[in-house]
Amino acid sequence: MSQEPAAKKKKGHVTVREAWCKGCAICVEFCPEQVLVMERGKATVAYPDRCTACNLCELRCPDFCITVSVKGE
Amino acid sequence: MFNYDQYLRLDKFPLIWCSGCGDGIVLKSLLRAVHKLGLQKDQICMVSGIGCSSRLPGYVDFNTLHTTHGRALTFATGIKMARPELTVLVITGDGDATAIGGNHYIHAARRNIDLTVLLFNNHIYGMTGGQVSPTTAKGKKASTAPYGSFENTFNISGLAQAAGASFVARSGVYNPVQLENYIVKAIQKKGFSLVEIMSPCPTAYGRRNREGTPVDMIAWQKENSVPVAKAGQLTPEELEGKLITGILVDIERSECRAEYQKLIDRLAQS
Numbered sequence: 604m605s606q607e608p609a610a611k612k613k614k615g616h617v618t619v620r621e622a623w624c625k626g627c628a629i630c631v632e633f634c635p636e637q638v639l640v641m642e643r644g645k646a647t648v649a650y651p652d653r654c655t656a657c658n659l660c661e662l663r664c665p666d667f668c669i670t671v672s673v674k675g676e
Numbered sequence: 677m678f679n680y681d682q683y684l685r686l687d688k689f690p691l692i693w694c695s696g697c698g699d700g701i702v703l704k705s706l707l708r709a710v711h712k713l714g715l716q717k718d719q720i721c722m723v724s725g726i727g728c729s730s731r732l733p734g735y736v737d738f739n740t741l742h743t744t745h746g747r748a749l750t751f752a753t754g755i756k757m758a759r760p761e762l763t764v765l766v767i768t769g770d771g772d773a774t775a776i777g778g779n780h781y782i783h784a785a786r787r788n789i790d791l792t793v794l795l796f797n798n799h800i801y802g803m804t805g806g807q808v809s810p811t812t813a814k815g816k817k818a819s820t821a822p823y824g825s826f827e828n829t830f831n832i833s834g835l836a837q838a839a840g841a842s843f844v845a846r847s848g849v850y851n852p853v854q855l856e857n858y859i860v861k862a863i864q865k866k867g868f869s870l871v872e873i874m875s876p877c878p879t880a881y882g883r884r885n886r887e888g889t890p891v892d893m894i895a896w897q898k899e900n901s902v903p904v905a906k907a908g909q910l911t912p913e914e915l916e917g918k919l920i921t922g923i924l925v926d927i928e929r930s931e932c933r934a935e936y937q938k939l940i941d942r943l944a945q946s
């Protein structure tokens with residue numbers, strides 16, 4: 604239920620289940636918006652505001668760590 | 677947000693696979709495909725052989741069977757013959773299916789029995805110690821080929837096609853959505869359906885062959901994939917070392933269990 608005009612980019616909310624993260628950095632390197640960074644061997648959400656909910660990090664995380672939801676939905 | 681947890685045995689997590697192993701990406705594509713088809717968990721029987729990818733059934737809440745090296749297709753054949761109403765999924769690897777189980781592989785395809793085979797091709801025996809497999813490319817190193825392999829390789833998809841499979845597709849973990857779509861089509865197809873999946877092994881293969889990080893290995897797929905339609909316009913030299921992806925076979929051909937049913941019905945009448 605978004606009030607924004609359709610042309611405006613979607614906003615996403617991304618989380619990392621740290622306990623299962625093995626630090627492969629796949630999510631970090633393939634995120635087109637550089638939302639995620641590696642910190643002490645784990646993926647961390649560093650720039651949450653940039654997330655467009657494209658879901659690429661979730662699709663490619665081999666360890667079921669990432670969830671992405673569309674803000675306002 | 678897709679809910680994977682509904683299909684998982686969460687008490688078995690985290691996954692045993694190495695950091696950056698592609699197999700977890702395939703597992704996720706598979707679960708989305710199962711959901712898309714609306715399959716019930718009890719409707720599925722998943723059978724695996726031995727190897728890293730063959731650990732997969734341990735993580736899913738379906739009927740599951742972890743069998744012996746190279747024999748997943750034989751167990752799966754028995755299940756399909758006895759319980760044709762089940763959706764039978766076979767999880768196997770390049771070594772398991774095409775070396776140790778090579779004969780079962782071609783004969784299951786020849787019979788065109790209604791199984792869906794997800795074949796994880798990582799070009800090596802990962803779990804058993806990095807030995808050369810039938811898909812280890814010439815020049816690539818393995819624990820049993822310390823100076824590089826000098827053998828020719830199998831084209832796994834081509835083998836299934838030649839033997840009579842009614843559906844064959846090739847994809848890789850770089851493209852999890854394409855993979856999901858191919859798995860959907862493979863399950864829908866009545867007959868032997870193969871999805872050959874390029875799933876990098878950064879540990880036993882990548883490290884030894886200096887192929888870089890898991891990210892590098894996945895990026896390689898992006899840069900070197902050629903869709904099958906485009907591959908037809910390229911010369912063999914241009915295709916050298918490339919990964920041809922897409923649906924390679926999708927044909928109608930008589931299916932083994934259905935033929936068997938005809939025989940049962942005929943004998944019942946006589």
Ligand code: SF4
Nearest residue numbers: 634654655657658660
């Ligand atoms: S959903 Fe897309 S933009 Fe957001 S963190 Fe994941 S890859 Fe980056």
Ligand code: SF4
Nearest residue numbers: 624625627628630664
């Ligand atoms: S892809 Fe998954 S396991 Fe790999 S670093 Fe990101 S969250 Fe961790």
Ligand code: SF4
Nearest residue numbers: 693694697728802877
């Ligand atoms: S050895 Fe290779 S195939 Fe096996 S879990 Fe590790 S990365 Fe994956």
